[in-house]
Amino acid sequence: MLPVSLRAFMRENEPLAERSTFKIGGAARFYAAPPGRNFVNDAILCRNYAREKDVPFFVLGGASNLCISDGGIRGVVLDSASLSLISVKESGGTTAAVNAQAGALNDAVAIFAQEHGLKGLEFLRGLPGSAGGAVFMNARCFEKSISDVLISVEYINEKDEICVIRRDCAGWGYKKSPFQGREAIILSASFAAEKAVNEKERLEIKALCDAYYAARKEKGHFRHPSAGSVFKNNRAFGKSSGAIVEELNMRGKRAGGALIAPWHGNFIINAGGASCRDVMTLVDAVKDEALKRLGFALEEEIIFAGEER
Numbered sequence: 240m241l242p243v244s245l246r247a248f249m250r251e252n253e254p255l256a257e258r259s260t261f262k263i264g265g266a267a268r269f270y271a272a273p274p275g276r277n278f279v280n281d282a283i284l285c286r287n288y289a290r291e292k293d294v295p296f297f298v299l300g301g302a303s304n305l306c307i308s309d310g311g312i313r314g315v316v317l318d319s320a321s322l323s324l325i326s327v328k329e330s331g332g333t334t335a336a337v338n339a340q341a342g343a344l345n346d347a348v349a350i351f352a353q354e355h356g357l358k359g360l361e362f363l364r365g366l367p368g369s370a371g372g373a374v375f376m377n378a379r380c381f382e383k384s385i386s387d388v389l390i391s392v393e394y395i396n397e398k399d400e401i402c403v404i405r406r407d408c409a410g411w412g413y414k415k416s417p418f419q420g421r422e423a424i425i426l427s428a429s430f431a432a433e434k435a436v437n438e439k440e441r442l443e444i445k446a447l448c449d450a451y452y453a454a455r456k457e458k459g460h461f462r463h464p465s466a467g468s469v470f471k472n473n474r475a476f477g478k479s480s481g482a483i484v485e486e487l488n489m490r491g492k493r494a495g496g497a498l499i500a501p502w503h504g505n506f507i508i509n510a511g512g513a514s515c516r517d518v519m520t521l522v523d524a525v526k527d528e529a530l531k532r533l534g535f536a537l538e539e540e541i542i543f544a545g546e547e548r
């Protein structure tokens with residue numbers, strides 16, 4: 240029986256697959272979706288409950304970078320979706336700060352900036368997932384990383400204190416943030432933007448947003464369930480991970496219901512009924528081949544949640 244303090248927003252054995260963009264995975268042993276108004280207190284209660292029960296604690300954003308274990312997550316899963324507010328703080332000058340609560344969708348942040356005539360966040364248009372997840376992953380697309388536009392992040396640290404870090408702290412890198420390997424709960428992030436000065440610039444913002452969205456569509460991002468790029472791009476290899484998979488002739492390779500996208504070497508899609516085990520089989524096959532035949536040690540970008548590799 241759940242403690243009274245958690246019953247209003249926590250459920251047991253909640254299926255997760257439908258929440259994830261991959262449509263894969265089992266249930267959360269404890270799933271919490273606290274409302275936005277009391278999120279901080281409720282989130283702390285959830286994390287303490289996980290500590291008390293000695294089970295893992297996992298913060299869920301848009302579940303767009305995850306391959307959730309077939310056995311589910313045998314711990315406490317805290318859903319940040321209710322933290323969905325986006326606002327803007329304008330300076331007197333040419334700049335503005337867009338503040339996104341952690342559960343706000345990246346796409347919504349881009350559209351918000353566009354509608355407010357703010358430049359610099361167009362690259363988030365069409366990026367699946369939430370601002371919190373994008374900060375955690377230091378998401379990168381169209382040659383821009385989240386850390387390039389970040390002003391600050393507000394989060395709950397491991398001692399239940401609300402802290403703020405600025406972009407210039409240590410720990411940011413390619414697909415790397417200071418939150419990885421920690422048990423912090425990201426609450427919101429502020430992003431730097433520049434005000435459009437005239438109608439022409441407003442139209443340019445919209446044109447760029449539309450172009451980025453169209454590019455994702457064209458690359459087949461939304462055609463099948465997936466978790467985006469499977470492997471990080473290592474510049475030292477001199478080619479993208481997608482090109483490496485192509486060179487290995489592994490596009491179209493299948494394991495159960497999972498398929499390496501025939502049109503994109505760095506995407507694994509759920510072609511119907513895929514399991515996490517199927518995805519792992521493909522990931523391991525690509526890693527083995529890349530190492531054996533090319534000497535490249537590919538590093539996973541997708542996170543296998545809930546299962547020890």
Ligand SMILES: Cc1cc2nc3c(=O)[nH]c(=O)nc-3n(C[C@H](O)[C@H](O)[C@H](O)COP(=O)(O)OP(=O)(O)OC[C@H]3O[C@@H](n4cnc5c(N)ncnc54)[C@H](O)[C@@H]3O)c2cc1C
Nearest residue numbers: 300301302303304368369371372373375378379380425467
């Ligand atoms: C079709 C497709 C295209 C994609 N394209 C790109 C791309 O171009 N570039 C790119 O970088 N990624 C891409 N991705 C991956 C993904 O969209 C991003 O990494 C996204 O920012 C992840 O956010 P999320 O909210 O879905 O995080 P989740 O998948 O829910 O979680 C990812 C990690 O972040 C942690 N996390 C999430 N929210 C919080 C929080 N509030 N506090 C603490 N930790 C948190 C989770 O615990 C987990 O460890 C793509 C995915 C898909 C499906």
